[in-house]
Amino acid sequence: MTTRSISLGKRRTHRSRAGASTVDHPELPRHGWQKTTWIWIFLLPTVVLYGLYTIYPIIASYWYSLVEWNGFDADQQFVGLSNYRAVFADPLFWNSFKVTLLFMLLVVPARVLLTLLMAMILNSPKLPLIGVLRSAFFIPVVTTTAIIGVVMRFILDPASGPINSALLKLGGGGVDFLGDQHLALPTAAVLYVWKFFGVTMIYWLAALQTIPYELYEAARIDGAGTWKLFRHITVPMLKPFLIIITVLTIEETFHNFDLMYTLTGGGPYFHTEIIEIYIYRWAFTASIPQLGHASAAAVVFGLLVAVVGAVQLWGVYAGRRLRGEQR
Amino acid sequence: MTAQLVVRTDRQRRLLRRVPWWIAALFLVGIAVIWIFPFLWMLSASLKDNMEMFSGGLKLWPDKFVWDNYSRAWNDAHFGRYLINTVVVTVITVVIVTVRCATAGYVLARYRFRGSKLFLGILVATLFVPTGYTIIPVVKISMQLHLIDSLGGMILALSGGAYVSAILLYYGYFRQIPRELEEAAVVDGAGFVRTFFSVMLPLAMPVTATVAVLTFITTWNAFFLPLVFTFSRPDLRTVSVGMQAFVGETATDWAGMAAAGVISIVPVVVLFIFLQRYFVEGISGAVKS
Numbered sequence: 001m002t003t004r005s006i007s008l009g010k011r012r013t014h015r016s017r018a019g020a021s022t023v024d025h026p027e028l029p030r031h032g033w034q035k036t037t038w039i040w041i042f043l044l045p046t047v048v049l050y051g052l053y054t055i056y057p058i059i060a061s062y063w064y065s066l067v068e069w070n071g072f073d074a075d076q077q078f079v080g081l082s083n084y085r086a087v088f089a090d091p092l093f094w095n096s097f098k099v100t101l102l103f104m105l106l107v108v109p110a111r112v113l114l115t116l117l118m119a120m121i122l123n124s125p126k127l128p129l130i131g132v133l134r135s136a137f138f139i140p141v142v143t144t145t146a147i148i149g150v151v152m153r154f155i156l157d158p159a160s161g162p163i164n165s166a167l168l169k170l171g172g173g174g175v176d177f178l179g180d181q182h183l184a185l186p187t188a189a190v191l192y193v194w195k196f197f198g199v200t201m202i203y204w205l206a207a208l209q210t211i212p213y214e215l216y217e218a219a220r221i222d223g224a225g226t227w228k229l230f231r232h233i234t235v236p237m238l239k240p241f242l243i244i245i246t247v248l249t250i251e252e253t254f255h256n257f258d259l260m261y262t263l264t265g266g267g268p269y270f271h272t273e274i275i276e277i278y279i280y281r282w283a284f285t286a287s288i289p290q291l292g293h294a295s296a297a298a299v300v301f302g303l304l305v306a307v308v309g310a311v312q313l314w315g316v317y318a319g320r321r322l323r324g325e326q327r
Numbered sequence: 328m329t330a331q332l333v334v335r336t337d338r339q340r341r342l343l344r345r346v347p348w349w350i351a352a353l354f355l356v357g358i359a360v361i362w363i364f365p366f367l368w369m370l371s372a373s374l375k376d377n378m379e380m381f382s383g384g385l386k387l388w389p390d391k392f393v394w395d396n397y398s399r400a401w402n403d404a405h406f407g408r409y410l411i412n413t414v415v416v417t418v419i420t421v422v423i424v425t426v427r428c429a430t431a432g433y434v435l436a437r438y439r440f441r442g443s444k445l446f447l448g449i450l451v452a453t454l455f456v457p458t459g460y461t462i463i464p465v466v467k468i469s470m471q472l473h474l475i476d477s478l479g480g481m482i483l484a485l486s487g488g489a490y491v492s493a494i495l496l497y498y499g500y501f502r503q504i505p506r507e508l509e510e511a512a513v514v515d516g517a518g519f520v521r522t523f524f525s526v527m528l529p530l531a532m533p534v535t536a537t538v539a540v541l542t543f544i545t546t547w548n549a550f551f552l553p554l555v556f557t558f559s560r561p562d563l564r565t566v567s568v569g570m571q572a573f574v575g576e577t578a579t580d581w582a583g584m585a586a587a588g589v590i591s592i593v594p595v596v597v598l599f600i601f602l603q604r605y606f607v608e609g610i611s612g613a614v615k616s
Contacts, residue, residue, distance in 0.1 A: 035438070038519040042434045043446075045427035046494070053487025054453055057464035064463060121355070126345070128352045135603065136359035139366065142599040142606070143592045146550040146567035150574055151369050151588050154581055162368060194362075199610060206611030251455045258550040262571055276459030276551075283463050284555060295463055302460040309455050 061302065064295035070288055083296035093297055095270055096278035099185065100304075103274060104253045106189040111200045111249050112242070114193070119204035120234070134205075138198035145195060149262025152191055153178060178264050181271045188263055188272055195259065200249055207241035208234075240320070247312040254305050275301045366592070372585035373397070380582050396586035404580075406587045408562060409569035413591075416482055416553070416565060417546045423486040424493065424542045425535060432497025433523055437509070447498075454491045458551045466555055478563055481556040485546055493538045496612060500534045501527065537609040540602045547595050566591035 065083050067076040087093050121127070122134050140148070155161050158176040167175060177187040215233050224232070257276040260266065266273035266281070273281075275297065283294035360367075367387055372380050373396050375389045401407045435443055465484055466475065474480025504527065512522040528535070553565040564572065570591060573584050599606060 035519060036440060039434045039438050039440050042430035042523075045423070046431040049423070049427060049483065049487035050489065052468065053465055053484050054456060054461060054489050055449070056468065057461035058453070058456065060464035060467070061460065064467075121351075124348075126348045127355075128345075128349055129356065133352070133355050133359055135600070136363055138603075138607075139363055139596065139599070142544050142548075142595050143366070144548040144550075144567045144570075144595065146548070147570045147588050147591050148365070150570050150584070151365060153574075154584070155365060155368065202607055202610045254455070254457050255459075257459055258548075258567075262550075276457065279459050279462070280551075284558070291463055291467075298460045298463060301457070305455055305457060305460070309452075312455075 058302070061295050061298050064291055065299045066292070068290075068292045070290065076292075079292065083292045084300075086293055087296045087300065092270055092273070093275075093278060093300075096273045096275045096297075097300075097304075099270075099272060100254070100274045103185060103189060103192075103256070103272075104250060106186065107192055107253050108246065108249050110189075110193045111196065112246050115197055115200035116204050116238075118197075119201050119208055120230075122201070123205060123208045134201075137201060140195045141198040145258035146262045148191070148195060149259050153263055156187065179268050181268055184264055184268055184272050188260060191263065192253075192256065192259055196252065199252070200245065203245045203248065204238075204241070207238055207245070210241075211237045240318075243315040243318060247308070247315045250308055251305070251312065254301075254308075275304075366596075369585050369588050369592075372582060373589045375582055377580065377582045380585070393582065396582045397590070399580065399583045400587040400590060404569070404573055404583060404587055405562070405564075406566065406569060406590050409564050409566045410590060410594075412478060412563060413547060413565040413567075414594075416478055416485065417543055419482050420485045420546045421539050421542045423482070424488075424490055425539050427486070428490055428493040428538060429497050429528060429531065429535065430523070432494045433501050433527060435494070436498045436501035437527075450489075450491050450494060453489045456489055458488075462551060462555060465552070469556070475556060476558075476560045476563070477556075481553055481563070484552050484556065485549060490542070492609075492612075493542065496534050496538060496609070497531060500531050504530060533605070533608075536602070536605040537612075540598070540605045541609045543598065544595060544606070 066078060066080060068079045068083070069076040118137065122130060122137075127133075156163055156177040158164055158174055158179060163177075164175060176183070178184050211233065215237075216229055219229055219233060254276075256274055257280070260272055260274050260277055261280070264272040266277040279294045279298050279301065282290050282297065371387045371389055374392045374394070376391075376393045379390055434440075435447060465487075469475040469480045469484060472480070474483060508526060508530075509522060512526045517525065548567060549565070550567045550571075553568045554571070557563045557565075557568055561572065566587075570584070570587060573580075573587055
């Protein structure tokens with residue numbers, strides 16, 4: 001744990017490398033049965049809540065994916081793998097799979113690279129108003145995604161939205177950002193990048209704080225220009241963070257139900273239907289809910305997230321190694 | 328006299344050198360205004376009448392201020408009730424999550440017991456479970472426990488989320504506290520619970536603040552769970568779900584909708600402005616550790 005921190009408002013003048021955890025872990029005390037009881041009492045709320053609402057659902061999804069069940073009746077009929085067969089045979093599932101990945105491809109590079117640029121600008125010690133600026137770029141992050149979705153739907157409305165009426169004055173107009181098959185997903189991607197820009201920017205600011213300022217000063221005395229400083233100090237020092245931040249960002253794009261659902265509801269013609277909306281549609285809005293089918297899709301989705309999670313663990317591990325080599 | 332002159336030119340030069348930085352800052356302020364323009368527009372739209380909203384375009388200053396939109400959103404669209412629901416759900420969830428993460432983080436960090444490694448391993452493995460994956464069993468089990476269609480059930484489901492990073496924040500913090508403190512407490516006659524509540528928990532105040540703020544924002548903004556928990560009980564909606572329903576119910580009252588949006592978003596933004604330090608620390612901790 002490092003005690004150093006960054007903030008939106010205050011500027012750090014003292015910079016030094018955040019020392020890798022120097023606290024040696026204390027030998028854990030031995031304890032008798034009384035303490036053991038207390039330990040489990042302390043764990044109880046987490047065991048119950050987290051067990052009931054996170055662990056159990058993860059396991060139960062597998063069971064539900066093997067039954068046919070509409071959610072109302074008590075009887076669940078075991079059908080083996082036929083739900084999976086149905087899911088894999090459904091072109092709309094593959095469509096949602098594709099949309100989810102395509103969305104990731106659109107969003108992740110923009111988020112990771114543009115935020116790095118902005119973080120570097122907002123990290124310069126000489127820039128005035130730095131606290132105000134950082135806060136402004138961060139504000140969309142704390143606001144409710146579902147409300148942003150609804151408001152943006154109006155702002156982008158082709159007939160009456162303010163964007164289009166402004167375009168009309170410029171001689172254009174009538175652009176159906178969210179209703180056009182080809183525009184809907186890119187528009188949603190732009191809004192998503194805007195909404196969560198601040199989070200990734202904070203990641204990068206935290207990463208930039210770990211570069212000792214003396215390095216820059218020494219290089220500048222040696223006559224290095226801004227580009228050389230960037231190329232030979234910033235880039236190599238940030239390399240391990242690049243991996244961590246990219247994977248964190250990828251994982252975050254899987255939690256995108258709020259924006260997509262309120263913005264487009266998956267339309268037009270399923271062009272923005274991410275897997276979460278696909279699951280939601282089969283489980284909750286179909287006239288006869290098919291929880292087995294939805295669960296099978298959820299399990300496939302869970303596996304996709306898990307694969308990326310595994311890559312992440314590997315990435316963090318590789319990142320640690322990179323950082324170790326540089327020391 | 329010459330010395331005075333030199334000083335003055337020095338200062339002038341220093342001021343001159345700062346001019347490009349000020350130009351850059353003003354340029355960035357311009358971008359920042361565009362950045363938060365949707366919020367500014369929403370604020371201004373909430374004060375226009377519906378006619379002006381359509382004809383006004385991107386203009387921010389309303390021709391005349393219509394405060395009526397707020398009373399319509401508050402009473403007719405039930406946003407007063409939705410706001411109360413959201414506050415109740417959020418506050419209770421924050422308390423439950425903070426307490427459970429603090430106690431769990433504490434015992435995992437300070438005691439070795441059978442299964443502690445496994446416990447941590449499972450926690451880390453579920454770091455990124457999306458709501459879309461767990462939602463069906465969560466709804467099903469809530470139905471079986473008769474907790475669906477109730478704020479209590481929604482609160483439990485929200486506090487049952489992974490919150491792995493919160494537990495890990497407490498874990499890391501308690502881990503580095505020197506053992507002498509605990510021993511001193513024991514010498515003074517404090518038991519397990521007293522040691523935790525009167526020595527350890529107060530020490531972890533910064534972590535508690537961070538966890539509470541992060542949980543507050545997550546819960547206030549939650550949408551998926553509140554959506555499915557209030558299908559048949561519109562009176563239990565939170566603001567984010569209420570906003571979604573607003574569009575379906577009264578498709579023409581866009582100014583009222585903007586007012587509802589302001590009512591829903593202003594509390595989090597105000598909270599953020601006052602507590603941003605804790606918020607940012609929590610997020611940046613994710614990258615550093």
